Amino acid sequence: MPTPQPSFGPRVRRLADRLSAQYHTAISPQYDQGRRSWTLRWYDGPTAASVRAALGRAEPEHAAVLVRRDVSTRALALAAIRETRAGAMHRFVGSWGQRYHLEQLLVDRADPDRPEGPREAAMLERLLTAATEGGRWSAPDESRAFELVARHGIAWLLPADRLAGPDDRDGLALRPLEYLTARYATGVHRTAWETALATLPLRTAVAAAQADPEPVPDAARAALALLPDLRAQLAGELDRAQEQLARAAHS
Structure with a gap:
């Protein structure tokens, strides 16, 4: 050649x-x-x-x-958010190890700096802002971005802690189950929410709001919005129990 x-x-x-x-x-x-x-x-x-x-x-x-x-710092920060949510972020290998892992992940991905939807875009901008120290023209520090995600997870990057209403179409507000999870999750459920945005089981979330002696109006509204889904879930469980017991009774 x-x-x-x-x-x-x-x-x-x-x-x-x-x-x-x-x-x-x-x-x-x-x-x-x-x-x-x-x-x-x-x-x-x-x-x-x-x-x-x-x-x-x-x-x-x-x-x-x-x-x-x-790949830009923006692309790496976005990959860190996605990998953390997927439970695959290498959190204790140092910033260079994290960078290498994310770079390899992005090799076959076109436009790796492009968020998927308004919610992810808002989360990315919040992380980049938090990772920027100094004056007006300072650039985000990727090591700082990795550290923030490793230390605090990604739930704090959500753009709003308000309950989504019927007119919220962009995903920036919390859906009912997300809202109850953010408010009531503890222990392993809290860790799962903070790191992977994993929500509480439906019955657990509604029960937590019901057990709250003074729930805020949005918590009550979120629980009420979930009741039809919970009713359908419980009906399905009862139907399956009835079928199983009926077979046992006639065997």
């Missing part, structure tokens, strides 16, 4: 411009004098495999161009 020379630069730059427009990502060509090679570099956006495949479909000399995608 021929080694691209500096004079190849104009074509590489045109190639970078075309790929930038194709993937809506700023892709920059860089020439390494020591290695006598051109590299296309960018943050987040398409995977390296996608760009490499695009080069393979282009002119033959483009196959000699190297590609390198870096």
Whole structure:
């Protein structure tokens, strides 16, 4: 494979411009004098495999161009939120170990800095703000972001502690079961909520609100909203018990 020379630069730059427009990502060509090679570099956006495949479909000399995608602090912080919720975040291996784990996780993910929906976007922005120390132009510290997630979990990143109403369509407020979990969960249930947003069992959540001697109005409203689901759950359990006992009685 021929080694691209500096004079190849104009074509590489045109190639970078075309790929930038194709993937809506700023892709920059860089020439390494020591290695006598051109590299296309960018943050987040398409995977390296996608760009490499695009080069393979282009002119033959483009196959000699190297590609390198870096991931931003934003992408790593978002991955930390998702991995923590999935129970797969390596919490005690240090920031470099966490970074390596998350980078490997994102290799095959396009646009790793892009949240899925308003709730995840709000959680990400809250984490990045908390991980930023200094003046107005300071950047978030990824090690600080990892530390915050490892120490406090992710429930504190939820954008609101209010109960969602019928007009809440963006997922920023807490749904009834989430609200009761955030208010009443203790022990392992509290840990599961804080780290993975795992909610209480339906019956446990409603019972906690019922046992509260002075529930706040939103807690009462949340429990009331869950009663139809609880009624259906209990009816299903009774139906299954009846079937099981009836078979035993006639065996």
